[in-house]
Each structure stands twice: as C-alpha cells, then as structure tokens.
Amino acid sequence: xxxxxxxxxxxxxxxxxxxxxxxxxxxxxxxxxxxxxxxxxxxxxxxxxxxxxxxxxxxxxxxxxxxxxxxxxxxxxxxxxxxxxxxxxxxxxxxxxxxxxxxxxxxxxxxxxxxxxxxxxxxxxxxxxxxxxxxxxxxxxxxxxxxxxxxxxxxxxxxxxxxxxxxxxxxxxxxxxxxxxxxxxxxxxxxxxxxxxxxxxxxxxxxxxxxxxxxxxxxxxxxxxxxxxxxxxxxxxxxxxxxxxxxxxxxxxxxxxxxxxxxxxxxxxxxxxxxxxxxxxxxxxxxxxxxxxxxxxxxxxxxx
Numbered sequence: 001x002x003x004x005x006x007x008x009x010x011x012x013x014x015x016x017x018x019x020x021x022x023x024x025x026x027x028x029x030x031x032x033x034x035x036x037x038x039x040x041x042x043x044x045x046x047x048x049x050x051x052x053x054x055x056x057x058x059x060x061x062x063x064x065x066x067x068x069x070x071x072x073x074x075x076x077x078x079x080x081x082x083x084x085x086x087x088x089x090x091x092x093x094x095x096x097x098x099x100x101x102x103x104x105x106x107x108x109x110x111x112x113x114x115x116x117x118x119x120x121x122x123x124x125x126x127x128x129x130x131x132x133x134x135x136x137x138x139x140x141x142x143x144x145x146x147x148x149x150x151x152x153x154x155x156x157x158x159x160x161x162x163x164x165x166x167x168x169x170x171x172x173x174x175x176x177x178x179x180x181x182x183x184x185x186x187x188x189x190x191x192x193x194x195x196x197x198x199x200x201x202x203x204x205x206x207x208x209x210x211x212x213x214x215x216x217x218x219x220x221x222x223x224x225x226x227x228x229x230x231x232x233x234x235x236x237x238x239x240x241x242x243x244x245x246x247x248x249x250x251x252x253x254x255x256x257x258x259x260x261x262x263x264x265x266x267x268x269x270x271x272x273x274x275x276x277x278x279x280x281x282x283x284x285x286x287x288x289x290x291x292x293x294x295x296x297x298x299x300x301x302x303x304x
Contacts, residue, residue, distance in 0.1 A: 006040040008073045009052055013038075027052060075106035082119060086164075087205040088245070094123055114143045114161050122168065129172040137172070141165045150181075153188040157195050160202040167206075167213050174213070179221030186214040204241040211237050212246055215253060224257040231257070244282045251275035252291055259299060269301050276303045 013023050024034040036042040044052070082097045098119055106112050117140045125133050141148045144162060153166065166185060173182035189196075190210050198206055211234035218227035231250045238247050255271035272295045279288035295301045 006038055009044075010038040011073065012052075023052075072104070072106050075101060075104035075112075078104070079106060079112050079115065083115065083202075086119060086122065091123065094119060098123070110144070111159070111161060114140060115164075117143065118161065118165050118168070128175045131176065134169055134172045134176075137165055137169045141169075150185050153185060154192045156192070157197050158189070158192075159196075160198045160206055163189060163196060163198065163206050163210075167209055170213050170217065174217045174220050179217050179223075182217040183214065183221075186210055186217065190214065204243050207241060208234060208238045208243050208246060212250070215250065219253060219257065224260050228254055228257045228261075244278075245284070248275040248279040248282075248284065248287055248291060251278060252294070255295075255299075265301070268299065272299065272301055273303055 013020070020031050020034050020038070024031045027034065033042065037044055078097055078101050082094065082101065085091070085094050085097065098116055101107055101112065101116055107116065118137070121133070121136045121140055125136075138148065141162060144159065145156070150166075150169070156162070158166070166189060170182040170185045173179070173185070193207060193210065196206075211230055215227050215230035215234055218224070218230055231254045234250045235247050238244060238250070251271050252275040255268040255275065258268040258271065272291070276288055276291045276295070279285070279291055292303045295303050
C-alpha cells in the first residue's frame with residue numbers, strides 16, 4: 001500500500017534530529033530506499049509506516065495519518081501541540097490553537113473534532129465547575145459513545161479522548177461533593193486500563209492522571225488513609241512512565257494526609273521537604289517556592 005507519507009516522514013525525522021542513515025538503519029532499509037520514500041518516488045507499506053511512527057514517537061493508533069497530505073499534517077502537529085498543552089496544564093495559548101485547528105481540514109476527523117470540543121469545554125469551564133459543566137462534558141463523550149453509562153466504564157475499551165473526558169467529569173463530581181461517584185468512575189478506569197486504546201505517548205500523561213484524580217477524590221472526601229495509598233500509587237505510576245511533573249504535588253498531599261491523621265511532625269515534615277526538593281530537582285522552581293510558603297503557612301514548618 002502506498003501512502004501520502006513522504007513529507008510527513010521527512011518532517012518528523014528532521015524534528016527528531018535523525019539523519020537519513022540513522023533512521024534507515026532502525027527501519028532496516030537502505031538510505032537510498034528512505035531517500036526515495038521521502039522524495040515521493042516510493043511508498044511505504046502499512047507496517048513500515050507503523051514502525052516509523054513508533055520510532056518517531058507518534059501514536060500508532062493514528063492510522064489516518066496515512067492519508068494526510070503535507071498541509072493536513074501541519075494541522076495534525078497543531079492537534080498534538082494542543083494535547084501537550086492541556087496535559088501540562090499550560091492554558092495560556094489553548095484558545096489560539098483551537099481556533100487554528102477549527103479552520104483546518106483536519107477538524108473533520110472525528111478524533112480531532114472530539115478533542116477540540118473537549119478542549120473548548122475545559123477552557124470555558126467555570127471555577128468551580130457546575131452541574132452544567134458535567135452535562136457539557138457528557139455531550140462531548142456522546143460524540144464517540146452515544147450511550148455512555150458511567151456504571152459500565154469497566155466494560156468499555158476507552159480511547160485517550162474518552163478517558164480524558166471521563167476524568168474531567170470525575171473531577172467535576174469531586175468539586176460538587178459527589179466523592180463516591182468520582183471514586184467509582186476512576187477506580188473502574190484504573191482496573192480496566194490495560195484494555196484502554198491509548199498510545200504509549202498518551203499513557204505517560206493519562207495513567208498517572210487516573211491516580212491523581214482518585215487521590216483528590218479521597219482527600220476531598222476526608223478519606224485520608226485511602227488518599228495516602230493512592231498518592232503513593234500515583235508516585236509509582238509517575239515514575240513508571242517517567243512523568244515526574246506531579247510527584248511534588250503528591251508528596252505534599254501525603255504530608256497533609258499525615259498531618260490530618262495526627263501523625264508526628266517529623267513524618268509529615270519529611271514529605272514536605274521531599275516535595276520541595278523534588279520540585280527544584282525537576283525544574284519547577286515556582287512550584288517549589290509555593291510549596292515552601294504553604295508549608296510555613298499551613299503547618300508551621302520552615303523548609304531548608
């Protein structure tokens with residue numbers, strides 16, 4: 001099968017800083033063959049294309065990339081950028097990227113259309129979220145699962161989009177005080193996560209997020225022992241997927257749980273110190289400063 005892969009592969013290879021020789025070696029083809037593919041003189045079969053996507057860090061589930069021209073691929077890059085912004089809680093330019101994608105042909109792709117709809121709901125969501133926020137998220141979920149039933153989550157093979165939407169719904173339930181409902185939803189997704197239709201790239205963000213939301217539900221519901229265990233599971237999952245961004249937050253949450261459970265100062269202080277130094281270690285200096293201020297204000301602990 002020939003594909004519209006020439007410009008896509010060439011652009012992705014250059015973005016990764018790979019030479020033709022390096023990429024050809026990993027694809028088990030000659031440099032000449034790769035050069036012919038990138039020039040459009042030769043096509044790639046499906047499995048070559050999948051292998052190339054994996055090599056370049058793109059999700060192999062995106063088979064529709066096979067049919068994109070170079071202009072549409074530019075829109076695909078905007079779509080990926082939008083996902084990374086939201087995953088990293090960088091909302092500064094989300095609306096701008098949404099407008100760009102909505103004007104591009106790729107918005108016709110169901111997976112892109114649904115994610116953009118989800119992003120718009122997330123951007124426009126009030127603080128704190130309301131019952132209407134849940135209804136808006138459910139409308140987005142119904143784009144791919146018209147008969148979505150939260151009690152049947154464990155039976156679904158959910159996509160990254162669907163898990164993200166369901167997690168946002170669970171977060172809304174936490175804010176609305178429906179802790180048990182949020183806990184049931186997230187635990188069902190955790191228990192069935194091996195059946196999820198999620199790329200390796202997306203697992204790095206979505207799987208740790210499951211435990212983060214679950215720990216939040218337990219903590220807000222006053223179930224501090226359960227929150228402790230879940231925070232530790234979140235930290236373990238973050239390390240498993242090399243996603244260290246949220247570990248300081250989880251350590252701080254554990255400190256608060258120990259504090260509320262009446263543990264001795266040295267126990268929760270140790271976790272506060274770990275959270276503070278971990279934030280600096282991964283380059284989150286502003287977070288570290290905030291943690292230090294909160295430790296003194298909330299617990300009377302001065303961090304070294």
